Amino acid sequence: MRLSNAILRGVSGAYILQSGLGKKDLPLEAYEGLQGMAATGIPQLKEWDAKTFGQALWLAEVGVGGLLLTPFVSKRLAGLALTAFSAGMLTMYFNNNEMTQDDGIRPTQEGTPLSKDVWLAAIGLALVVQSKG
Template structure:
């Protein structure tokens, strides 16, 4: 049963993990313009981030993405831990989307053309919640 469970969760872990890891690696050596843009969007949604310097923010975000992506890709990391990491990370991304009006059509949750790239993070949240639900079901079986 454990092998079947791992096979069932592998596609979501691989797709999300590879995407997030790649995103983190791309940000790791990001320049000032990328840092300013990323930080500006995040600080607009979460004002407490204004006190964090843009380069520091970009590095912390990159490290979080690298760690989350690696946890998803590593088969020895339990599904509950990988799911918790992905759920936490993607919850922040979905909150950013919901707190940034320019990313959504007025009065709606549907994305504007500018919001399509961020709105897809709902799928990452769904994969994370699925991993957590699968881990909970496994605990109930034992």
């Protein structure tokens, strides 16, 4: 594995893994809040049980983080997983009017924490593109 790939995978993988582990034992009210936010991007998530949603969320984050941190997982698979994960996160950003300014792209103060997921999407895409070369 090239150093550039190790850096891309290590930083993003550790960040997502830590985020997932931090959600493992949240109270039901916290899962309900996360679910409400996620439903702004993917409305079908409203139909899920909040506890089931919370468990699926933290397991998905730990899974994506683990894929990125595991050296024998291909760049392509790790990149596709990260791209899909960040695309899901960005749906909340772009589908919530409070997150973007009037142009629908630049973040508001509330949108800045979610807008950072564009960096994760770029890292995922870079890993996919590098896997073809």
